[in-house]
Amino acid sequence: MKLIDVVNFAWGSLRGSVTRTLLMMLAMSIGVASVVVLTGLGDGARNYVINQFSSLGTNLLIVFPGRTETAGIGPGMLLGQIPREISLDDAQALLRSRAIGRIVPMTVGSSQISHDALNREVVVLGSSSEMLEVRHMSLAQGQFLPAGDIHSSESVCVLGAKIRRELFGQEPVIGAWVRLGDRRFRVIGTMASQGESMGFNTDEIVIIPVASAHMLFNTSGLFRILVEAKSRDAIEPAKHDAEEILFRRHNGERDVTVITQDAVLATFDRILRALTLAVGGIAAISLSVAGILIMNVMLIAVSQRIKEIGLLKALGAPAAQIRNLFFVEAILLSGIGSVMGLILGEIGVWVIAQIYPSLPVAAPWWAVLAALGTSLGTGILFSVWPARRAAKLDPVMALARS
Amino acid sequence: MIELSQVSRSFMVGDQQVAALRGIDLSIAAGDYVSIMGPSGSGKSTLLNLIGLLDRPTSGTYRLDDGNVTDLDDEQQAKVRSNKIGFVFQAFHLVPRLTAAMNIELPLILAGIPPAERKERVMQLLENYGLADRADHRPDQLSGGQRQRVAIARATSMHPAVLLADEPTGNLDQATGKEVMNLLEQLVAQQVTLIVVTHDPAIGGRAARQLHMVDGQFIGETRRGT
Numbered sequence: 001m002k003l004i005d006v007v008n009f010a011w012g013s014l015r016g017s018v019t020r021t022l023l024m025m026l027a028m029s030i031g032v033a034s035v036v037v038l039t040g041l042g043d044g045a046r047n048y049v050i051n052q053f054s055s056l057g058t059n060l061l062i063v064f065p066g067r068t069e070t071a072g073i074g075p076g077m078l079l080g081q082i083p084r085e086i087s088l089d090d091a092q093a094l095l096r097s098r099a100i101g102r103i104v105p106m107t108v109g110s111s112q113i114s115h116d117a118l119n120r121e122v123v124v125l126g127s128s129s130e131m132l133e134v135r136h137m138s139l140a141q142g143q144f145l146p147a148g149d150i151h152s153s154e155s156v157c158v159l160g161a162k163i164r165r166e167l168f169g170q171e172p173v174i175g176a177w178v179r180l181g182d183r184r185f186r187v188i189g190t191m192a193s194q195g196e197s198m199g200f201n202t203d204e205i206v207i208i209p210v211a212s213a214h215m216l217f218n219t220s221g222l223f224r225i226l227v228e229a230k231s232r233d234a235i236e237p238a239k240h241d242a243e244e245i246l247f248r249r250h251n252g253e254r255d256v257t258v259i260t261q262d263a264v265l266a267t268f269d270r271i272l273r274a275l276t277l278a279v280g281g282i283a284a285i286s287l288s289v290a291g292i293l294i295m296n297v298m299l300i301a302v303s304q305r306i307k308e309i310g311l312l313k314a315l316g317a318p319a320a321q322i323r324n325l326f327f328v329e330a331i332l333l334s335g336i337g338s339v340m341g342l343i344l345g346e347i348g349v350w351v352i353a354q355i356y357p358s359l360p361v362a363a364p365w366w367a368v369l370a371a372l373g374t375s376l377g378t379g380i381l382f383s384v385w386p387a388r389r390a391a392k393l394d395p396v397m398a399l400a401r402s
Numbered sequence: 403m404i405e406l407s408q409v410s411r412s413f414m415v416g417d418q419q420v421a422a423l424r425g426i427d428l429s430i431a432a433g434d435y436v437s438i439m440g441p442s443g444s445g446k447s448t449l450l451n452l453i454g455l456l457d458r459p460t461s462g463t464y465r466l467d468d469g470n471v472t473d474l475d476d477e478q479q480a481k482v483r484s485n486k487i488g489f490v491f492q493a494f495h496l497v498p499r500l501t502a503a504m505n506i507e508l509p510l511i512l513a514g515i516p517p518a519e520r521k522e523r524v525m526q527l528l529e530n531y532g533l534a535d536r537a538d539h540r541p542d543q544l545s546g547g548q549r550q551r552v553a554i555a556r557a558t559s560m561h562p563a564v565l566l567a568d569e570p571t572g573n574l575d576q577a578t579g580k581e582v583m584n585l586l587e588q589l590v591a592q593q594v595t596l597i598v599v600t601h602d603p604a605i606g607g608r609a610a611r612q613l614h615m616v617d618g619q620f621i622g623e624t625r626r627g628t
Binding site (some may be wrong): 001002005009013014015016017175176265270307308312313315316317318319320321392394395397 | 439451454456457459476477479480481482484485487491495497498499500509511512513516556560589
């Protein structure tokens with residue numbers, strides 16, 4: 001029997017019973033599609049959490065004044081002292097460490113902002129030009145704070161997306177002047193709308209140079225220093241260096257706290273791992289459901305055709321040929337069913353992505369491969385295996401079955 | 403050309419051994435027209451299935467064309483069936499999804515005959531059996547007589563030496579049955595060995611050699627014209 005005839009015959013028997021074929025393909029494609037959609041959802045949830053963290057920036061350390069001790073009360077507290085503040089020079093001194101790449105000093109205060117007759121209360125963030133990249137923020141218009149001397153207090157500001165909308169509406173904003181407290185600032189840029197990121201809404205802030213913020217709020221201390229380590233491996237040395245440098249600059253007092261993003265991430269690592277396991281579990285369950293579904297449909301379909309197998313034998317087909325016919329038929333059926341399922345699943349994923357745009361839904365490649373493998377595997381196994389058994393029967397036995 | 407010696411066949415029914423054939427000796431020459439008659443359960447269909455290599459004897463030997471075919475493996479058996487034996491069943495056993503022409507073509511496809519030759523042979527068979535205008539009809543669109551004619555055309559498509567018919571008229575009315583028998587008998591004229599199993603004396607009586615069976619044994623033989 002020639003291959004083309006085998007394929008034709010197999011295709012003919014699929015087309016010969018349209019309902020059965022469609023039902024089997026439906027079972028198969030629902031199996032594959034459910035794996036694709038479920039793992040897509042699970043992995044999307046996992047990626048969502050990861051993205052939330054990386055939107056903070058990568059390889060970050062956070063330095064802030066004061067030290068949280070669990071071992072009793074420091075002597076300074078008894079005297080009513082507040083911890084020594086971190087100055088801009090302290091921040092710049094951190095750059096001496098070889099493990100530290102960039103630093104972003106931050107001062108935060110709130111102030112009245114006004115433009116023409118409009119005014120509102122805003123959070124004012126004093127920072128430096130590095131902030132844009134270190135925090136992975138993006139501009140909508142104009143430019144960010146100018147690079148250069150960190151001590152220069154230029155009167156420029158960058159507006160958050162919502163502030164810009166409320167104060168200026170559709171008016172051009174670059175080059176306009178706003179009043180912050182008792183000073184006037186020229187707008188040089190606006191931030192792209194990014195929404196809330198780890199509880200910090202960048203749409204509702206105004207960013208000015210850190211030195212200007214110190215003058216505006218009449219302080220000299222920093223609220224935070226974001227420190228970017230040069231690499232992931234440099235995070236621990238950077239932490240150590242930062243602590244040592246500030247220890248020496250603060251006359252041998254350990255009065256700052258340095259936390260690593262990793263410390264935060266480590267807490268969430270367990271959550272992430274649980275999520276990964278959950279995705280794997282979801283995939284395994286939907287795969288086995290799909291596999292059993294396909295198995296049943298195939299077993300029933302073949303047992304209905306034992307008589308046909310007997311006839312083929314009576315007409316001179318050896319068992320091997322019958323196995324071939326069923327094998328090719330199973331490949332055609334499972335192949336088409338799986339591809340249909342894949343398309344169905346991707347459509348499902350697309351629909352979910354439209355409904356929840358913030359969730360990065362996408363089926364991981366291993367789940368897609370496993371889904372295809374399972375459906376093809378079970379489809380072929382559970383049609384060839386019973387067909388094989390039927391082909392071993394003496395034709396008269398097979399013909400007698402009805 | 404067909405030589406059975408001491409052939410027995412028994413089945414397990416539940417835990418009981420039931421003998422369907424008991425030590426059958428039979429020899430049929432090429433071109434013979436033989437009918438096997440007997441009541442139902444006499445073992446005549448079992449005998450026919452054994453001759454057609456659809457079943458295996460429990461004991462005894464079967465020689466076909468001077469070769470022992472008793473212990474052939476599956477593939478060799480299939481080859482013998484494909485090249486030498488044609489079947490006509492009571493229930494026709496046509497593949498419902500295939501057209502008349504495709505049903506006739508089936509043994510040719512299984513034997514790996516090139517498409518051009520297949521087409522030619524199928525056209526010829528359709529013509530011979532008066533089915534030319536039914537070529538594209540599926541079995542459920544054909545009458546009983548037409549279905550059996552398709553089955554006979556299919557059985558003869560590989561030019562078998564032996565044609566085995568198990569109650570070929572069992573599902574047909576008398577007139578159509580006669581028509582089908584005429585077609586089968588035409589093949590005998592072409593040197594095909596025809597073996598017909600039936601419980602109907604009117605059908606069986608047409609054969610040149612008539613074997614009577616009861617309880618898995620021959621109880622007599624009649625020859626026409628003697």
